[in-house]
Amino acid sequence: MSDVLQSRPARQVMAISPVRRPRRAGPRHALHRATWLCGGCGDPWPCTLRRTELLAKYRDNPGELHRMMDFYAQLAATSAPDANLAAALQSQIADWVPQRTATQPDCGHVARIL
Numbered sequence: 713m714s715d716v717l718q719s720r721p722a723r724q725v726m727a728i729s730p731v732r733r734p735r736r737a738g739p740r741h742a743l744h745r746a747t748w749l750c751g752g753c754g755d756p757w758p759c760t761l762r763r764t765e766l767l768a769k770y771r772d773n774p775g776e777l778h779r780m781m782d783f784y785a786q787l788a789a790t791s792a793p794d795a796n797l798a799a800a801l802q803s804q805i806a807d808w809v810p811q812r813t814a815t816q817p818d819c820g821h822v823a824r825i826l
């Protein structure tokens with residue numbers, strides 16, 4: 713340890729030492745429900761990165777992705793103070809999902825991943 717560190721009180725030494733923080737569980741670009749923005753980058757949720765992650769995760773079950781995003785869109789709309797914001801939030805949250813086709817399966821339940 714250098715002479716500079718040895719001459720400082722312990723609290724100051726800890727403040728300049730590298731700190732290892734535990735990794736957060738869950739996705740980094742998760743929904744911040746108070747604002748309906750991405751908690752990771754601040755863009756409208758789901759942000760571009762989160763959309764990419766969701767499309768990859770639900771590649772084999774797009775019907776479930778539709779139901780989940782419809783659920784969040786309805787939740788956002790009911791929390792909006794006026795109809796214009798409600799419509800904007802519904803569009804932001806649900807309209808980016810690719811349209812379903814007749815051949816895609818529908819498993820009938822919604823996953824909690826957000």
Ligand SMILES: [Zn+2]
Binds near residue numbers: 750
């Ligand atoms: Zn983000």
